[in-house]
Amino acid sequence: MIYFDNSATTQIDPSALNTYDQVSKKIWGNPSSLHRFGEESFNLLNQSRKQIADLLGVQPNEIIFTSGGTEGDNWVLKGTAIEKRKFGRHIITTAVEHPAIHNTCEQLKQLGYDVTYLPVDGEGRISIDDLKAAIRKDTILVSIMAVNNEIGTIQPIKDAAEVLKQYPNIHYHIDAVQGIGKGIQDLIMNERVDFVTFSGHKFHAPRGVGFIYKRAGKKIAPLMIGGGQEHNLRSGTENLPAIAAMARALRLLLTDEDAKVQKQAAIKSAIYDHIKNFDKVTIFSKDQDNFAPHILCFSILGVRGETIVHAFEDHDIYISTTSACSSKDHVPSATLTAMQEPTELCTSAVRVSLDANNTLAEAETFNRVFDQLYEQFSKLS
Numbered sequence: 001m002i003y004f005d006n007s008a009t010t011q012i013d014p015s016a017l018n019t020y021d022q023v024s025k026k027i028w029g030n031p032s033s034l035h036r037f038g039e040e041s042f043n044l045l046n047q048s049r050k051q052i053a054d055l056l057g058v059q060p061n062e063i064i065f066t067s068g069g070t071e072g073d074n075w076v077l078k079g080t081a082i083e084k085r086k087f088g089r090h091i092i093t094t095a096v097e098h099p100a101i102h103n104t105c106e107q108l109k110q111l112g113y114d115v116t117y118l119p120v121d122g123e124g125r126i127s128i129d130d131l132k133a134a135i136r137k138d139t140i141l142v143s144i145m146a147v148n149n150e151i152g153t154i155q156p157i158k159d160a161a162e163v164l165k166q167y168p169n170i171h172y173h174i175d176a177v178q179g180i181g182k183g184i185q186d187l188i189m190n191e192r193v194d195f196v197t198f199s200g201h202k203f204h205a206p207r208g209v210g211f212i213y214k215r216a217g218k219k220i221a222p223l224m225i226g227g228g229q230e231h232n233l234r235s236g237t238e239n240l241p242a243i244a245a246m247a248r249a250l251r252l253l254l255t256d257e258d259a260k261v262q263k264q265a266a267i268k269s270a271i272y273d274h275i276k277n278f279d280k281v282t283i284f285s286k287d288q289d290n291f292a293p294h295i296l297c298f299s300i301l302g303v304r305g306e307t308i309v310h311a312f313e314d315h316d317i318y319i320s321t322t323s324a325c326s327s328k329d330h331v332p333s334a335t336l337t338a339m340q341e342p343t344e345l346c347t348s349a350v351r352v353s354l355d356a357n358n359t360l361a362e363a364e365t366f367n368r369v370f371d372q373l374y375e376q377f378s379k380l381s
């Protein structure tokens with residue numbers, strides 16, 4: 001099988017699974033318990049936190065564990081809205097965010113907040129002039145994704161950081177769920193960023209675990225209230241086996257990151273250079289540095305995305321319609337729609353999403369299958 005759907009989820013790494021297994025069997029005390037067994041768990045929790053903080057070049061108290069990307073995004077948005085409601089009710093984000101951001105903003109709108117969705121250009125990228133123009137006296141938060149999950153555009157998050165240096169009271173949040181391990185850590189962890197969302201299952205950790213970076217001194221209201229875990233910021237008994245496994249998976253992800261990024265970029269180029277020659281193919285992800293190395297989104301005119309996905313599946317190759325969340329709803333890609341691509345292209349778009357475990361040989365197989373399928377589709381239309 002060829003698994004090219006790594007932006008939807010990744011397979012758990014065997015050594016992360018082993019960590020999960022060992023911690024579940026041996027260190028299963030509650031980190032909040034006072035006895036020695038609890039203390040052992042508490043120590044492992046903090047060891048994992050320190051490991052993650054060191055890998056990102058931040059302080060351990062700036063890492064707070066969550067259940068994943070959706071929780072992190074919800075928390076930073078709603079937590080800021082609650083914390084800063086006396087100062088303002090205006091939020092700026094982009095028209096191409098993941099539903100975890102977009103739908104949270106829509107919910108906040110119903111609660112009386114005002115949201116500006118920055119438009120994007122033909123590559124799915126916001127403009128810094130639009131950001132500057134959108135900032136108001138009552139703006140409390142700017143939230144921008146690092147890498148778009150549907151077509152792989154890297155947003156100008158560092159240029160946005162420069163603008164936001166003039167507005168130190170505005171919270172600056174980055175959704176880095178698709179950006180971690182893709183060679184842009186210096187962009188993500190920039191000196192102006194206040195909050196960053198991460199999700200473990202996108203980098204070979206178990207499902208249902210993630211973390212946010214919260215700059216020391218920046219305040220958000222807790223979303224989960226209860227027993228006061230995570231310094232009273234995120235209550236709930238910590239998922240220690242998953243957290244320890246995630247720390248290990250993150251270390252593995254960031255080991256030899258440059259070589260892994262180059263490998264993914266080469267696989268992407270091999271597919272890109274092959275399929276670009278076909279008349280009915282439109283490629284939305286560019287083969288250039290301001291696009292992530294692992295996402296390639298394209299359409300075949302006249303063929304629905306679902307049809308393309310299932311046709312590849314018949315050859316044991318797994319890709320997706322643009323995002324895992326929208327794939328079963330048959331809705332056109334939100335990103336391509338925001339890019340004002342014609343509907344027939346939006347409904348035909350599919351996403352190949354890579355990982356360092358993929359190979360050039362898999363790209364060659366993909367290209368051969370692509371040729372066959374393209375011919376079949378052409379006969380039908």
Ligand SMILES: Cc1ncc(COP(=O)(O)O)c(C=O)c1O
Nearest residue numbers: 068069070098100149177178199
């Ligand atoms: C950019 C982005 N943000 C947030 C999420 C949600 O993450 P999770 O699946 O961990 O809830 C995803 C998942 O695909 C994503 O791609």
